[in-house]
Amino acid sequence: MDFSTQFNTFVAHTEKALGELLPPASTRPGRIHEAMRYSLQAGGKRLRPVLLLAAADLFAGEKHDPLPAAVAIECVHTYSLIHDDLPCMDNDDLRRGRPTAHKQFDEATALLAGDALLTHAFDLLARHYPSEPGFALVRVLAEAAGSQRLIGGQMEDLLAEKKTDATADQLEFIHLNKTAAMIEAALVLGGLTRGATASDQAALRAFGRELGLTFQIVDDILDTTADSTTLGKTAGKDAKAAKTTFVSLHGLEGARRFAREHTNAALVALTKLPGDPAFLRQLVETMAVRKH
């Protein structure tokens, strides 16, 4: 199967499982379940579930279905987007061309729908796995989503926005935690559903870290170099907001060099994993040269 067929197959499995593993909108109170589904089923790249499913496929260990974990990680990602979009945070009216949750419903419903998706992620893990590997999945997810990683990255990002002289250290903290943490977790969760060893988990984590940083640096580069049409969103936003980025700190060439370094480090981490890493290798390479 070629890369994009494989990618689309992972996405199709994820979309089907999302529909099945959320309470139906008819469950009381209907409004909260409607709002949870509205945001979760709004499309998107589904990068984290795809990574989780691809990581699971590397291993020949015990066959626990990785799909409930894939839905769980997408629930956490979606909750973080709903809360980030709220007026007190980024105050965004649109996400993927549709009204954000608080615009479609109201702020209170959006707040609660985010809370509910976060809680549902842990509920999914608790219901769909036996304690081994389920308890390890809970530990990995709680840590990645917690105050020192996903939420910590978001907090630091808010603090950095208030000044124009964020440091390289602060930028790294934000990206390692706001972006890379959940990418690492997706890969480790996938591995854990199939019995990944401690050293497999370390390699998956290293790969995720480098992939997450590559993703973020390329994002910063595209904001400078792409036009809005190609990008599918407003280009030049970062410079306009005088936001500290890899490009503002290191220049365009410096950022490109960083992106290459992290891409290479990701490819090295892949060599330490069992199974056929062709899909993940191509994913990194595709991400490094993406245009939007």
Place this chain on the structure above:
Amino acid sequence: MDFSTQFNTFVAHTEKALGELLPPASTRPGRIHEAMRYSLQAGGKRLRPVLLLAAADLFAGEKHDPLPAAVAIECVHTYSLIHDDLPCMDNDDLRRGRPTAHKQFDEATALLAGDALLTHAFDLLARHYPSEPGFALVRVLAEAAGSQRLIGGQMEDLLAEKKTDATADQLEFIHLNKTAAMIEAALVLGGLTRGATASDQAALRAFGRELGLTFQIVDDILDTTADSTTLGKTAGKDAKAAKTTFVSLHGLEGARRFAREHTNAALVALTKLPGDPAFLRQLVETMAVRKH
């Protein structure tokens, strides 16, 4: 040990554990950990941790320390208060005589601190228990805090506030889920740390349900009958807001009869539990006649 000495001992153990089991305010990013601690360490009755510790004491089974679970349930309770106080929800400026989190910090920080406390609850369970009983603790907590219980009750409460003719059925749904769910969970979690059987868990749950409803009905009665000084908060708020309560639906005598019925049902549930139920019996009886 008499009832109030025992109660205060449970509270003292909880307060000490709260301080120890939250990341220090010096952990990066400091602001999020400061905000988590500000709200969690604001005092309060600590009813849920006390119930958890008292339930654990009924059992002579394996001695897993119930304190991390007690901190976890207080984290979930505190997160729900922080989010309920936000401007888009109840818009409260004060909680227990101190500025609410979004007043002391800002809305974004309060939102994230709530998210972080919810996530930290699962992290605590995952770190401080072995998979048995830890995984069962996760399952009970995720269900009680989820979209069909705690969050569902809050959603239904918001929906009910928009109209003045909420039904008895709606009121029951709100109280069973917004109030009783976490009280039930506290008791079951406590039992699970000490090897409670399925029938023990059912009795703990039944007790919690009746205790939660008693608590809520007495709250409604006090809002009508007490003066603000005794109550320690504004009395008559519900009637002023034309809010549907047990008193508005069933009259004062009807509400008092309901309170007695639920108190008795709670005492019956207690007889099905092992160990010495003196503390929990006295807790119910104290709650039924409380004046604030």
